[in-house]
Amino acid sequence: MTPEAGQMIEHIRQLIRKPDIAIEENTPLVSSGLIDSMALVDLLLKLEDLTHMRIPAGKVQPKDLDSVAKMFATAQRVGRPRK
Amino acid sequence: MIAFHNLIEALESAPDSRPFVTFWIDEDEQETVTFGEFRRRARAQAGMLQGEGIAGGDRVVIIMPQGIPAMTAFAGAMMLGAVPAFLAYPNFKVDAEKYRSGLAGVTANLKAKAILMDEEFPEDMLGYVSLGAGTRLLRAAENEIAPHQLARCTIQATDLAFIQHSAGTTGLQKGVALTHGAVLRQLEHLTTALKIDAAADRIYSWLPLYHDMGLIACFVLPMACHVPVVMQSPLDWVMHPETMLQAISQHRCSLLWLPNFAFQFVPRRTPADRREPYDLSSLRSLINCSEPVRASSMGEFQKALGIRSEVLQTSYAMAENVFAVTQSEWNAPPAQIWADGQQFRSAHRIAAVEEGTRGAVSFTSSGRLLPGHQLRIVSDSGEPGDGCVGEILIKSDCLFDGYYNRPDLTEQVMVNGWYRTGDLGFVLNGELFVVGRKKDLLILGGENIYPQDIEELVGSHPAVHDGRAIALGIYNAELGTEEIVVVAEVEDQALLDDAARIEQEIRSRIVAGMGVAARTILLKSPKWIVKSTAGKPARSATREKLLREHPELNREEVRQ
Numbered sequence: 001m002t003p004e005a006g007q008m009i010e011h012i013r014q015l016i017r018k019p020d021i022a023i024e025e026n027t028p029l030v031s032s033g034l035i036d037s038m039a040l041v042d043l044l045l046k047l048e049d050l051t052h053m054r055i056p057a058g059k060v061q062p063k064d065l066d067s068v069a070k071m072f073a074t075a076q077r078v079g080r081p082r083k
Numbered sequence: 084m085i086a087f088h089n090l091i092e093a094l095e096s097a098p099d100s101r102p103f104v105t106f107w108i109d110e111d112e113q114e115t116v117t118f119g120e121f122r123r124r125a126r127a128q129a130g131m132l133q134g135e136g137i138a139g140g141d142r143v144v145i146i147m148p149q150g151i152p153a154m155t156a157f158a159g160a161m162m163l164g165a166v167p168a169f170l171a172y173p174n175f176k177v178d179a180e181k182y183r184s185g186l187a188g189v190t191a192n193l194k195a196k197a198i199l200m201d202e203e204f205p206e207d208m209l210g211y212v213s214l215g216a217g218t219r220l221l222r223a224a225e226n227e228i229a230p231h232q233l234a235r236c237t238i239q240a241t242d243l244a245f246i247q248h249s250a251g252t253t254g255l256q257k258g259v260a261l262t263h264g265a266v267l268r269q270l271e272h273l274t275t276a277l278k279i280d281a282a283a284d285r286i287y288s289w290l291p292l293y294h295d296m297g298l299i300a301c302f303v304l305p306m307a308c309h310v311p312v313v314m315q316s317p318l319d320w321v322m323h324p325e326t327m328l329q330a331i332s333q334h335r336c337s338l339l340w341l342p343n344f345a346f347q348f349v350p351r352r353t354p355a356d357r358r359e360p361y362d363l364s365s366l367r368s369l370i371n372c373s374e375p376v377r378a379s380s381m382g383e384f385q386k387a388l389g390i391r392s393e394v395l396q397t398s399y400a401m402a403e404n405v406f407a408v409t410q411s412e413w414n415a416p417p418a419q420i421w422a423d424g425q426q427f428r429s430a431h432r433i434a435a436v437e438e439g440t441r442g443a444v445s446f447t448s449s450g451r452l453l454p455g456h457q458l459r460i461v462s463d464s465g466e467p468g469d470g471c472v473g474e475i476l477i478k479s480d481c482l483f484d485g486y487y488n489r490p491d492l493t494e495q496v497m498v499n500g501w502y503r504t505g506d507l508g509f510v511l512n513g514e515l516f517v518v519g520r521k522k523d524l525l526i527l528g529g530e531n532i533y534p535q536d537i538e539e540l541v542g543s544h545p546a547v548h549d550g551r552a553i554a555l556g557i558y559n560a561e562l563g564t565e566e567i568v569v570v571a572e573v574e575d576q577a578l579l580d581d582a583a584r585i586e587q588e589i590r591s592r593i594v595a596g597m598g599v600a601a602r603t604i605l606l607k608s609p610k611w612i613v614k615s616t617a618g619k620p621a622r623s624a625t626r627e628k629l630l631r632e633h634p635e636l637n638r639e640e641v642r643q
C-alpha cells in the first residue's frame with residue numbers, strides 16, 4: 001500500500017468517526033453503506049490533495065470511489081496534474 | 084425579441100464571429116465557441132436527430148453533462164421543431180437509488196421520441212430510463228459530423244419550444260411546457276429591466292441547465308439575445324467555489340444570478356488571504372434569485388469580496404413563468420424594510436418600524452413586476468391590501484400552458500388564468516417582498532412563524548454548517564398546535580460530542596430572536612439533511628427522514 005492510500009484510509013476513519021475500523025484498499029465503501037454519497041465531496045478533495053491532481057468531478061460516478069484502490073485508479077484515469 | 088417568431092430565428096440572427104459559450108474547466112483549459120460555430124454544431128446535432136426520425140413536436144430528453152455538446156443538442160432539437168428537455172446527469176453526489184426512481188418517473192411522463200445521452204452515461208443507470216414504445220435511445224455524437232441538409236420547418240410562436248422542470252426533489256419535478264412566444268416575451272421584459280447590452284455584457288454561470296435559472300437566464304437568454312456566457316459545471320463549482328471568482332475575474336463578466344446560499348458559500352470557502360487577486364470590478368448585476376432573499380447573506384458576499392452595493396440585485400422567478408416575475412431596480416441595492424415582529428406573526432401585517440427596534444423583523448424587496456405581469460396577494464379572508472401577507476398569484480403574457488401531460492396538476496394551480504405560486508408575500512410601495520412557502524409556514528398558538536427566520540438564527544451559530552438547518556412545525560395533538568423541531572448539521576462531526584451545550588445555545592438564540600421556544604433541537608452529522616436537485620435543503624424529504632429516524636416526534640396520529 002502506498003503512503004497516500006494509507007493517509008486516505010486514515011482520513012476515511014476520521015470522517016466516519018470509527019478510528020478502529022478495518023479498512024483495506026479494496027474494502028467497499030459506498031456500496032457497503034460505510035460512507036454515504038454525500039461524503040464523497042470531502043473524499044474527492046482529499047484525493048486531489050494526495051495525488052496533486054485536479055479531478056474533473058463531472059467525470060466521476062459513485063462506483064469510481066467505492067474503494068480506496070478505485071479512488072486512486074480514478075485519479076489516474078481522469079485526473080490532470082495540478083500546477 | 085418580439086421581432087422574432089421563435090428562438091431559432093433569434094439564434095440564426097446572431098453575428099457569426101461573436102463569442103457565445105466559453106466553457107471553463109480551469110484557468111488553462113477552456114473552450115470558446117462563436118455563435119457561428121455553435122450554430123454549425125447545433126445543425127449537425129439536428130441532422131443526426133432528423134436521421135433518427137425526429138420531427139416537429141417530438142419530445143427529446145437530453146441527459147448529458149453540462150457543456151457545449153448538451154447545449155448544441157438542445158438547440159439542434161429546436162431547429163427541427165422538436166421539444167427538448169434537459170434532465171440532470173447522474174453524478175457522484177446524488178444517491179443512485181433516488182436518481183433512478185426520479186429518472187424513470189420523469190422520462191415516462193414525457194413520452195419522449197428520443198433520449199439523448201453521452202457516451203459515458205453509466206450503464207447501471209440505463210435500465211431505469213423509461214423507454215416506452217417508440218422511444219429511441221441515442222448517443223450524442225461529440226465528434227465532427229458532416230453538415231446535414233435539414234428539412235425546412237416552420238416554427239410558430241405558439242408552438243412548444245421546450246420543457247423545463249420545476250425545482251424539487253427528483254421524481255416530484257413537474258415538466259413545465261413553454262411556447263416560443265412565451266419565452267421570447269419573457270426575454271424581452273427581462274433584457275429591458277436589466278438593460279442588457281449584448282455587445283458589452285458577459286454572463287457567468289455555474290447553474291445547472293436543468294433548472295430555470297441556469298436554462299433561461301444563462302443559456303436561452305444569451306443564445307437569443309446574443310450575449311457571451313462563461314459557464315462551468317455545477318459540480319466543479321461546488322468542489323472549488325473559488326473558481327467562480329477566477330472565471331469572473333479572467334473574463335471580465337458583468338452579470339450573474341445566484342441562489343441565496345451561494346452568497347455565503349463562496350466567501351466562506353475562499354479564505355481572506357486568497358481573495359486579493361480577484362478583480363470583480365466588471366460586475367454590474369449580481370442577482371439573488373430562487374430562494375427567499377436574505378440581506379445578511381448578500382452583505383456577507385459584498386463585504387468579503389469588496390463589490391459595490393448597487394451591484395446587488397434581487398428577482399422573484401419561477402419555471403412556470405418561464406423565469407422572472409419581478410426584478411429589483413438596476414444600479415441600486417434592493418429596498419430593505421423593518422417591521423414589528425409581533426404584528427407580522429399574529430396578524431400577518433407589516434407595521435413599519437425603525438431599523439434596530441427590539442423584536443423587529445427585516446425583509447428585502449424582490450423588486451417590481453416586469454411589464455406584462457400582474458400580481459394579487461390573497462389570504463383566507465380575501466385580498467387584504469398593501470402591507471398584508473398572503474399567497475402570491477400571478478398572471479402574465481409569458482405564463483406556461485400547463486404541466487406536460489399532467490392536466491390534474493395544472494388544474495390544482497390555475498384559477499381563472501391566475502397561477503397560484505404557493506409562495507407567501509406582501510406588496511409595499513409597489514415592490515414585492517417574498518416571505519416563504521405557504522406549505523412551510525408554522526402556526527404556533529395562532530402565530531405565523533416562518534421557518535427561514537428560525538433557520539437563519541440557528542445557522543448563525545458557529546457550530547452549524549452554512550445554510551444546513553431546517554425548522555419544521557410538527558403538530559402536537561395534546562397541545563392542539565404545532566411545535567418547532569429544528570434539525571441542524573454541525574460543521575464538523577467532532578462537535579457532536581458537545582451537542583448538549585450547542586443545543587442549549589441554539590435554543591437561547593431562537594428565544595432571544597423570535598420570542599418562541601423550539602421543542603426539540605437535533606444536531607446531526609454533516610450531509611444528513613436531504614437536498615433537492617437544486618442543492619437546497621429539501622424540507623419535506625428531510626421531514627420524512629426525521630420522522631422515520633425519530634418516530635417519538637410524531638404526535639400527529641390523534642389529529643382528527
